[in-house]
Amino acid sequence: MRLSATLSLYVGRHFLIAVGALLSLFLLLVFLFDAIELLRRAASKPDVTLETVLKMTLLKTPHMSQKILPFSVLFGGMLCFWRLTRTHELVVTRGFGVSVWQFLLPPILMATLLGIVHITLLNPIASMTLTRFEQLESAHLKGNRSLLAVSGSGLWLRQANPDGQSVVHAKGYIQTKKTVVLQNVTVYTYVGKDEFRNRIHGKTATLEDGFWNFRDARIFEAEKPTIIERELWLETDLTLDRIQDSFAPPETMSFWDLPEFIKTLEKAGFSAIRHRLHWHSLLATPLLMCAMVLISATFTLRHSKRGATTFVVASGVFTGFTLYFFSDVVLALGLSDSIPITLAAWSPSGVAMLLGLSMLLHLEDG
Secondary structure, three states, X not given: OOOOHHHHHHHXXXXXXXXXXXHHHHHHHHHHHHHHHHHXXXXXXXXXXXXXXXXXXXXXXXXXXXXXXXXXXXXXXXXXXXXXXXXXXXXXXXXXXXXXXXXXXXXXXXXXXXXXXXXXXXXXXXXXXXXXXXXHHHHHHHOOOXXXXXXXXXXXXXXXXXXXXXXXXXXXXXXXXXXXXXXXXXXXXXXXXXXXXXXXEEEEEEEOOOEEEEEEEEEEOOOOOOEEEEEEXXXXXXXXXXXXXXXXXXXXXXXXXXXXXXXXXXXOOOOOHHHHHHHHHHHOHHHHHHHHHHHHHHHHOOOOOHHHHHHHHHHHHHHHHHHHHHHHHHHHHHHOXXXXXXXXXXXXXXXXXXHHHHHHHHHHHO
């Protein structure tokens, strides 16, 4: 029997209402916990006002909604199907010859649409607000700012020296294990924060333990002759870990901007595994949403006794957190380059989809 448009809209509307209600509830809880945590961190900062804390919390909320959305689809689907089962609407629908696959088509289409909206609209907004949140967090709570920038002109670094600061620009970058070598390097040194002292140019600069080791360096200073040094040691507070930690996190990059940023990173010689993994994970979001609908249906489409409701809810919660844990483990393997990036990004969604399909096939067709 063909599923009618009226029934499709009815099921789809109930599914969206349930997902929206649970998403709003989860976001409210997250907002409260984040606000309390930021208030705790700001307690020792007299210049941080309540208005600033609330603003930071609001800016972080769109990013958190991306993490919560799959769980909202899972529990929203369970709530929707449980209600339709308890009111015997699903029993009547099945009695007219509508199969479970036809009945699930509207929620699956809605979940797919939510996944597409997530990566095309919600993610760009969340990345923009998260960037602003991290700027405020660095300025008010951490007291530091990003010291690295990668652009088409090369690599830019800011570092501290014993008597001031300096800005490092390199057109090339090579990293082998724990060694960092900058190519075609120019360093602008300052006394204090804004008094220019000199400019140092070298063919290469290798990051040693607390020093940059320059080869064939030239030192230019105003109204003084150029000084040529075969080898020059410039003190620095930078380390390999600090340099890599200063990259813009992939969460602060829009889905549309990530491919270009990945190309820029790789052109400069940096590893872009983390950013590639995040981009592929975003692409897999619609598949993950569909899988959550299938899993929610396996727990709630069958009519259960009153005492079994707690078991059904507990089973759904356990399954959701098991998938979350599995996803974290697989992503960690992808970040460590133990498994291919594509496999790490798509396997959680694929495994969840296969799990939902197999359970529904067992329940529906025996």
